[in-house]
Amino acid sequence: METVRDLQIDWLKCFVATVDAGSLSAAAAEIHRSQSAVSMQLKKLESAVGHRLLKRDARQLELTHEGQTLLGYARRMLDLQAEAQSALSEDDISGLIRVGVPDDYASKYLTPALKRFAPRHGGVEIQLDCEQSTSLIPRVARGDLDLALVSRDHSRRGTLLFHEPMVWVGSPQFEVWRRDPLPIAVYEEASLGRRSAINSLALQGRPYKIVYNSSNLAGQIAAVESGIAVAVLTQCSVPPHLQLLGTEQGLGPLEPMEVAVYRSQASKGNKAVDSLQRLLVQTLRARG
Numbered sequence: 425m426e427t428v429r430d431l432q433i434d435w436l437k438c439f440v441a442t443v444d445a446g447s448l449s450a451a452a453a454e455i456h457r458s459q460s461a462v463s464m465q466l467k468k469l470e471s472a473v474g475h476r477l478l479k480r481d482a483r484q485l486e487l488t489h490e491g492q493t494l495l496g497y498a499r500r501m502l503d504l505q506a507e508a509q510s511a512l513s514e515d516d517i518s519g520l521i522r523v524g525v526p527d528d529y530a531s532k533y534l535t536p537a538l539k540r541f542a543p544r545h546g547g548v549e550i551q552l553d554c555e556q557s558t559s560l561i562p563r564v565a566r567g568d569l570d571l572a573l574v575s576r577d578h579s580r581r582g583t584l585l586f587h588e589p590m591v592w593v594g595s596p597q598f599e600v601w602r603r604d605p606l607p608i609a610v611y612e613e614a615s616l617g618r619r620s621a622i623n624s625l626a627l628q629g630r631p632y633k634i635v636y637n638s639s640n641l642a643g644q645i646a647a648v649e650s651g652i653a654v655a656v657l658t659q660c661s662v663p664p665h666l667q668l669l670g671t672e673q674g675l676g677p678l679e680p681m682e683v684a685v686y687r688s689q690a691s692k693g694n695k696a697v698d699s700l701q702r703l704l705v706q707t708l709r710a711r712g
Contacts, residue, residue: 433505435469436498438462439477443495446485446579499709506702517695518547524560524572525552527641528661529588529683534573537707541700548696556639558614560686567690570697573704575616575681582686583701585708589659590620590678592669598651601673605631609647609655612639616681621656624676683708 441451442462452459470477477491487495525534530552538550553560557574561581564572576582594601606625610618625632636647644655648666656678662668669675685704691697 429472431469431472431498431501433502435465435472436501438465439469439491440495440498440502442466442478442485443487443491444584448480448485450580503702503706503709507706517545517699519694519696520549520551521571521694521696521700522551522553522569523700524563524569524574525554526557526560526573526575527554528658529573530554532660533683533708534704537700537704540707541703545696545699548700556611556615558612558616564686564688567688570688570691570694571701571704572686573708574684574686576684576686577616579682582684583705585683585685585705587680588683589680590617590656591659591662592621592654592673592675592678593648593657593662593666594654594669594673595648595651596667600648600651601654601669601675605633607635607653608632609636609638609644609653610634611644612637617656617658620678624656624678628674628676630674 437455438451438457438461441455442448445451445454448459448462448466452462455462457465466478473490473494475490476488477494479486479488523534534552541548542550553563553569555563557572557577560569560572560574561577563569564574573585574582575588576584592601600607608621608625610621612618622632636643636653638644638647641657641661644657645663645666647653648655654669654675658681670677685701685708687697687701
């Protein structure tokens, strides 16, 4: 029988990093290895499993069927290794972690993870800031925040966790979606949600007018509840009394958000931040 070679952790790290980062060069920067070293590790992994795992060309990278199969196992193996390391070495960690999160991801995704983290690490203090991703991303880049859960603005921003659907919402009491032009509520100009809404309407050729601007989730929901406008929200943040809208109401599909955990360079080597980042990846990737 043919002997199957053991799968080395370093090979799997390079594989997962390359998939998440979208390129060899980006993966190399993420795991602090040279691009040639990452390429060599991937070749060793492909040799060990006897299959090609990635299709690469000058513009993009794509998983093969075997690569897609291995990816789930690779993530679980890396998560288990991180969990073992945490159990053996992090009992005494302490310090302050400055965390950022948008309102719509806070209660659904971050709070359950923090509830798991706090009992394990009583010596760690969490300072939490709730802002839009457009505000959090530059703060992490500057080192004002250690870690943030964000809707990423490009494929190399942080570690991808899952895709969050975006949806049109309206109040069934007012049926604002019947108006022409369509009144819409939007976030600030740099918002990905705003861009998604306007692009969708433009593709449909549907006339619209912006009647409400707000930088927070509560403002968007208030605009919809009061019958001023329809809005685009993350699916996780939609209150049950609002109506999801779609083709029946003349509204087209929206691109999902890529939700990622983004970490500052200044926090590298901080054991408390290491631990929380690992927990977020383990907890939130499991839902994707």
